[in-house]
Amino acid sequence: MKTVSQEENGRAALGTLLREHFEWMHRHPELSFEETETTKHVRDVLVAHGVRILDVPMKTGLVAEVGHGAPIIALRADIDALPITEATGLPYASECPGKMHACGHDFHTTAVLGATLLLKAHESELRGTVRIVFQPGEEAPGGAKVVLDTGCLADVKAMFGLHCSPRLEACTIGITAGALTASVDRFTIRFLGRGTHAAHPEAGIDPIVCAAAFIQAAQTIVSRNVEPFDAGLVSITHVEAGNTWNVIPDAALVEGTTRSMTAANRKLIKERLYALAEGVAAAHGAAVDIDWYAGPPATDNTAAWADLAKETAEAQQLTVVKAPPSLAGEDFAFYQETIPGAFVLVGTGKSAANHNPQFRVDPAALLPTAAYLAELAKRAMDA
Incomplete structure (x- = not known):
C-alpha cells in the first residue's frame, strides 16, 4: 500500500x-x-x-x-x-x-x-x-x-x-x-431579383430592398414569437450584393445563425424565418432560395x-x-x-x-x- x-x-x-x-x-x-x-x-x-x-x-x-x-x-x-x-x-x-x-x-x-x-x-x-x-x-x-x-x-x-x-x-x-448550450443552425438566403441600371429601378426587381426588409423583419422572430423568458436569437452575420455603384444587381445574399435552448423554439424560429423570407420575396415580386444547415441540438x-x-x-x-x-x-x-x-x-x-x-x-x-x-x-x- x-x-x-x-x-x-x-x-x-x-x-x-x-x-x-x-x-x-x-x-x-x-x-x-x-x-x-x-x-x-x-x-x-x-x-x-x-x-x-x-x-x-x-x-x-x-x-x-x-x-x-x-x-x-x-x-x-x-x-x-x-x-x-x-x-x-x-x-x-x-x-x-x-x-x-x-x-x-x-x-x-x-x-x-x-x-x-x-x-x-x-x-x-x-x-x-x-x-x-x-x-x-x-x-x-x-x-x-x-x-x-x-x-x-x-x-x-x-x-x-x-x-x-x-x-x-x-x-x-x-x-x-x-x-x-444552445442548438445551432445556419442559414443562407438568396433573394433573386432582376438587375437593371440604378437610374431605372422600375425595369428590374431590387433584391437589396428584399434583403433589407428581411433583415429588419427577422429581428421580430424572437421578440414577437418566442416566449419572453425563453432564450433564442437570430443573428445576421453576412450580407452581400452587387459590385458597383450604379447597377441594381440580380441577387442579394443574407447569411446568419439561429440559436435556441428547446426543440420547440428551434422549430418555431426556423418556420418563421422561412415564412418571412418567402413573404418578403413574394411582396417584391422576387424569388428566394433558402439553404438550411442544421447543427447540434441544445x-x-x-x-x-x-x-x-x-x-x-x-x-x-x-x-x-x-x-x-x-x-x-x-x-x-x-x-x-x-x-x-x-x-x-x-x-x-x-x-x-x-x-x-x-x-x-x-x-x-x-x-x-x-x-x-x-x-x-x-x-x-x-x-
Missing part, C-alpha cells in the same frame, strides 16, 4: 507530466479532421502507460478503454483547434501560423488524458469500464456524429464531457440540469447525472456553481440525443472569451480537473 507521501509525489509527477503535454498540444494546434499529430501524441502517451486502444475506424481521433466489463461509462475530450492567429504572448504559444487552441480543447484533451492515467493506475479497483473518446472535429462541427457512426458507444450507460470556461475562476465546476443534462457530477465535485472540495447558460453550440449534444449523462463547465481562470486570439487557460486547473473526471467516472459505475 502506498504511503501518503508516495501518493502526493505521484500526483505531483502527474501534474508536471500533464503540464508538459498541455504545452505541447497548445504549441501544435490542428484544425478539425486534420488532427493527425495530436492523435499520434495522445496514442503514444496511452500506449506508453498500457492503456488499451480500441480499433475504431476514424481517420483522426481515437477511443481507449480502462477497466473491464459492465457498466461502461464514457468520457469525452475534443482535440481540434481553430483558424485563429494567437496573440497571447505565452512562452508556449502556437507554432502553427493561423491556428490556435482558442477554445481550450488542448485543456480538455490533457485533462481527460490525465483522468485516463489515474484510472489506469487503479484499474484493478474499477467495477466496470471507462471508455475514453478523444474526438475530432468538434469545431466543424460534427465530430461527435463521426464517433457515434462507428457504433463504439452503443453499450454506454452514461457519458460525461467538459468545457473550460473563462467566466469561472480556476477549479470551479459549473453544473446545471437540462440545457447548458445540450440536455440528465438531472440524476448532473446531481452526481455536483456531488463528486463537492467531494473533491471543488467550488460548485450553477453553470451560466450560453447560446454557443456544442456537439456533445449529439451524444446526449441517445446517451444520458452530463456536460459540465470547468473554470480555467478569468480570460478573454473563447475564440478570441488572447484566450488562455490556467494550467493549474489541469490536475484537479483530471482527478475530478476520474472520480466522476468511478462513481458513475455504482450509480
